[in-house]
Amino acid sequence: MVAEQAALGPARERVLEAAERVVSEVGAARLTLDAVAHAAAVSKGGLLYHFPSKESLLIALAQRYVDSMQMCIEGAKGGLEGDPARELKACIVGILGDDPRTKAMGAALLAAASSDLTLLEVIRERIARYTAEVAASNADFARAAVVALAVDGLKMRESLRISSFTPEQRQDIVNALLKLADDAYR
Amino acid sequence: MVAEQAALGPARERVLEAAERVVSEVGAARLTLDAVAHAAAVSKGGLLYHFPSKESLLIALAQRYVDSMQMCIEGAKGGLEGDPARELKACIVGILGDDPRTKAMGAALLAAASSDLTLLEVIRERIARYTAEVAASNADFARAAVVALAVDGLKMRESLRISSFTPEQRQDIVNALLKLADDAYR
DNA sequence: GTTACCGTACCGTCCAGTCGGTACAGTCCC
DNA sequence: GGGACTGTACCGACTGGACGGTACGGTAAC
Numbered sequence: 001m002v003a004e005q006a007a008l009g010p011a012r013e014r015v016l017e018a019a020e021r022v023v024s025e026v027g028a029a030r031l032t033l034d035a036v037a038h039a040a041a042v043s044k045g046g047l048l049y050h051f052p053s054k055e056s057l058l059i060a061l062a063q064r065y066v067d068s069m070q071m072c073i074e075g076a077k078g079g080l081e082g083d084p085a086r087e088l089k090a091c092i093v094g095i096l097g098d099d100p101r102t103k104a105m106g107a108a109l110l111a112a113a114s115s116d117l118t119l120l121e122v123i124r125e126r127i128a129r130y131t132a133e134v135a136a137s138n139a140d141f142a143r144a145a146v147v148a149l150a151v152d153g154l155k156m157r158e159s160l161r162i163s164s165f166t167p168e169q170r171q172d173i174v175n176a177l178l179k180l181a182d183d184a185y186r
Numbered sequence: 187m188v189a190e191q192a193a194l195g196p197a198r199e200r201v202l203e204a205a206e207r208v209v210s211e212v213g214a215a216r217l218t219l220d221a222v223a224h225a226a227a228v229s230k231g232g233l234l235y236h237f238p239s240k241e242s243l244l245i246a247l248a249q250r251y252v253d254s255m256q257m258c259i260e261g262a263k264g265g266l267e268g269d270p271a272r273e274l275k276a277c278i279v280g281i282l283g284d285d286p287r288t289k290a291m292g293a294a295l296l297a298a299a300s301s302d303l304t305l306l307e308v309i310r311e312r313i314a315r316y317t318a319e320v321a322a323s324n325a326d327f328a329r330a331a332v333v334a335l336a337v338d339g340l341k342m343r344e345s346l347r348i349s350s351f352t353p354e355q356r357q358d359i360v361n362a363l364l365k366l367a368d369d370a371y372r
Numbered sequence: 373g374t375t376a377c378c379g380t381a382c383c384g385t386c387c388a389g390t391c392g393g394t395a396c397a398g399t400c401c402c
Numbered sequence: 403g404g405g406a407c408t409g410t411a412c413c414g415a416c417t418g419g420a421c422g423g424t425a426c427g428g429t430a431a432c
Contacts, residue, residue: 011411032387044389046412054388120348127343128350141355142362146336149359153338157313162306164314169327173335176328197377218421230423232378240422 012050015040019061033057055119062122069094069126084137085185088144092177095151143184147177198236201226205247210345219243248308255280255312270323271371274330278363281337329370333363 018040023031033054037047051057072094073087134144154173157163165173204226209217219240223233237243258280259273320330340359343349351359 033389034387043413045391045414048389049410049412052389120346124348124350127348131350131355135355142358145351145355145359146332146362146366149336149339149343150332151335151339152342153335153340156338156342157335160306162310162313164310164317165331169317169321169331172328173331176332180332219423220421229379231380231426234423235377238423 011040011042011046015042015047015050015057016060016064019057020064023061059119059122062119066122066126068099072099084134084139085182088147088181088184089178092147092151092174092181095155096174138185140184140186143180147180147184150177197226197228197232201228201233201236201243202246202250205243209247245308248306252308252312254285270320270325271368274333274367274370275364278333278337278360278367281341282360324371326370326372329366333366333370336363 015036019031019036022035022039026035033044033047036057037044040047047057051060069091073090075090130148131145134148135141150173154163154170163170201222205217205222208221208225212221219230219233222243223230226233233243237246255277259276261276316334317331320334321327336359340349340356349356
């Protein structure tokens with residue numbers, strides 16, 4: 001039993017991963033505690049032991065995303081101090097890349113938005129911090145902001161599955177964003 | 187009573203406006219039929235007479251937004267044929283402007299996303315058509331797409347109230363978008 | 373009278389959250 | 403070492419409320 005648990009990983013983590021799977025597969029409206037519990041192979045009671053309310057689960061989901069984005073930026077820095085263009089570009093590829101964790105996030109954000117708006121605090125704070133950083137840097141603020149906003153827009157469209165770009169078009173767009181990111185820091 | 191109705195306008199229109207108010211004030215999760223009926227000063231039965239299901243109400247909401255955007259573009263054309271840059275710019279100011287109808291839309295889209303994904307069809311189709319138009323034009327596709335995506339991103343952030351730009355910053359961004367729109371058609 | 377429009381009352385379902393349990397691993401005391 | 407007790411992790415049936423939708427009755431206009 002102990003070995004089995006070790007193989008499955010700690011329940012809390014399993015629940016979070018299951019929630020991401022559920023939300024990206026069946027949509028935010030069907031993100032029920034029962035569905036998550038089932039996907040995580042945990043009982044509802046067990047789930048609620050780790051997350052005392054649905055809201056706390058959603059907050060954890062949002063936090064998880066912000067953390068992964070942060071990690072992605074830190075990774076791009078790679079010791080090099082003060083290369084903000086590179087950071088921005090790392091954001092672009094990180095957010096629009098294939099990492100399943102970030103992929104599920106757009107949907108999770110929607111889930112959060114559907115519920116009480118207060119739990120968007122995590123994301124709001126992250127955005128505010130980033131905005132302040134860019135404003136304080138030597139960047140062309142408007143241009144850097146446009147890039148970030150376009151990334152958000154594309155992410156949203158793809159999360160909602162309303163995007164209609166061909167793979168080639170999408171690649172062109174990403175390239176254009178990378179170029180704009182460079183332009184913003186010059 | 188009849189006079190009062192006439193003053194308030196037809197019930198169907200009142201319901202749609204009330205739905206936009208509700209969704210933008212309390213969020214998509216609390217967009218209930220009861221809340222909309224109450225806000226529109228109509229009974230639930232009256233509401234369901236005009237919109238036989240909640241989904242039909244949401245679809246009408248989405249349609250309303252698409253129509254208003256379309257009208258905004260038509261208005262910008264103003265007889266001048268074939269000035270796509272001007273159309274794109276009209277979109278920007280239209281979508282990001284102060285018109286209360288378009289302002290509520292981001293939230294409505296979120297509402298739609300929370301429910302069955304099929305009812306995003308209206309919006310998906312509109313985006314596909316626009317994408318095709320741009321691709322067929324003489325525009326720098328990637329650039330034009332970036333502008334549209336950035337508009338979406340800003341719209342989304344503001345709908346979710348997670349935007350943190352100062353009015354001056356926001357104005358700079360809009361100006362940058364207008365400039366980019368010009369650049370895309372050259 | 374028939375149609376359009378709107379109201380009241382009610383029903384069924386879904387779902388978050390509760391609650392009384394179980395299993396088990398310490399650990400403190402005698 | 404063995405009983406009593408405590409804390410952690412988890413289970414699953416149940417409940418209470420919210421909400422979409424139905425049934426049906428009334429009324430004004432044509």
